Amino acid sequence: MSMEENAAPVIAIARVEPAPGWMSDLLTLTKARLMTMVLITTFVGFWCGSGEALDWFLLFRALFGTALMAASAGVLNQYIEADVDRLMHRTAQRPLPAGRMQPSTALGLGVLLGVAGLIYLYGRVSLLAAILALATLVVYVAIYTPLKRRTSWCVAVGAVSGGIPPMVGWVSATGHLSAGAWVLFGVLFLWQMPHFLAIAWMYRDEYAQAGFVMLRRNDLSGMKTALESLISAILLLAVTIMPLFLHMASPWYAVAAVLCNGGLLWYASQFLMRRCRVSARTLFFASIIYLPAVLGLLVFAKI
Numbered sequence: 477m478s479m480e481e482n483a484a485p486v487i488a489i490a491r492v493e494p495a496p497g498w499m500s501d502l503l504t505l506t507k508a509r510l511m512t513m514v515l516i517t518t519f520v521g522f523w524c525g526s527g528e529a530l531d532w533f534l535l536f537r538a539l540f541g542t543a544l545m546a547a548s549a550g551v552l553n554q555y556i557e558a559d560v561d562r563l564m565h566r567t568a569q570r571p572l573p574a575g576r577m578q579p580s581t582a583l584g585l586g587v588l589l590g591v592a593g594l595i596y597l598y599g600r601v602s603l604l605a606a607i608l609a610l611a612t613l614v615v616y617v618a619i620y621t622p623l624k625r626r627t628s629w630c631v632a633v634g635a636v637s638g639g640i641p642p643m644v645g646w647v648s649a650t651g652h653l654s655a656g657a658w659v660l661f662g663v664l665f666l667w668q669m670p671h672f673l674a675i676a677w678m679y680r681d682e683y684a685q686a687g688f689v690m691l692r693r694n695d696l697s698g699m700k701t702a703l704e705s706l707i708s709a710i711l712l713l714a715v716t717i718m719p720l721f722l723h724m725a726s727p728w729y730a731v732a733a734v735l736c737n738g739g740l741l742w743y744a745s746q747f748l749m750r751r752c753r754v755s756a757r758t759l760f761f762a763s764i765i766y767l768p769a770v771l772g773l774l775v776f777a778k779i
Contacts, residue, residue: 496569501571505550505551505571505572505577505582505585506546506547506551507546507547507553507554510550511543511547514542514543514546515539515542515546516768516771517641517660517771518538518539518542518642518648519539520642520645520660520771521641521642521643521644521645521648521649521657521660522534522539522646522649523645523774524645524656524660524719524724524774524775524778525646525647525656525657526649526650537596537597537601537648538597538601538605538645540596541594541597541605541609542593542641542644544589544592544593545593545597545609545610545612546612546641547589548586548587548590548613549612549613549616549617551582551585551589552583552586552613552617553616553617553621554570554582555579555582555583555586556617556621556622557621557624558579558582559573560625560686560687560688561573561686563686563687564682564683564685564686566679566682590613593609594606594609602651604647605644608643608644608647609640609644611637611640612637612640612641612644613637615633615637615640616634616637619633620634620636620637624688624690625687625688625689626689627689628691628692630690631669631676632669634668634672635668635672636665638665638668639660639661639662639664639665639668640661642657642660642663643657643658643660643661646660655722656722656724659718659719659724662715663712663715663716663770666709667712667763667766667770669705669708670705670708670744670747670759671760671763671764671767672690673691673701673705673708674756674760675760676691676701677691677702677747677751677753678756678757697751698756699748699751701751702744702748702751703748705744705747705748705759706741706744706745706747706748709737709740709741709744710741712737712740713734713741716734716737716770719774724774724777724778725774725777725778726777728777729773729774729777732773733770736770736773739762739765740759740762740766743755744759746758746759747759
């Protein structure tokens, strides 16, 4: 009898990945990473708007209420997009498309978080902070989310909702809107354009398969996408140095901010010249480094 005949049969065992736990699903459903960025920008707005003495208890209340509103926006966004999330590989395992959570549960959670956040901000911070937070929620859920299936203008609309959180922080500290709040809005709004356009270009086929219109319909070469990214980066340079003229920062801040913008402009120009996944990915990572660098400069400019 041969060795082959004596050999035991080999049975292939498929590896089964464990399903995510409820805490992981909750973090995914509330878009914890996006919420973290919202809280950071809210903090920067509060910090820049505060005087010499920072009201830490008021800051906590502003961040807590904003976190509830941001979590609500994340949940409601995924409730609305559950059907198309099933069509994209990177979103198919979210709790709703994967069937680990019922849509009615997600809807109830999203509404509950939003109502609680609105009431909390109104009662513990200010009416204006609550109105701005509500505006962020409405723009993101009721306007940006459905527009993603209709027009590429959704990117700019989404950037509006992303630009409001630092204004929430500013009015929480000051009680009113002023030029500084609008400058912070401009920084966040313009930063999001190259950031999300780079993402849209990298995943253009997947977005198109799901029915999302993230890019101009006739922009097959990516020229318009890359040009919009570069123009936004140029405008961002102008807005970023405005804190110097509003006495929000010292001259060293302006020098450092110009250097940061120079790097972002370089990668945006590379995206325009090459218009490939590699250049888009590089611009995306450059934008990730850029934002905390500039926000950090604004924070340290007051110390």
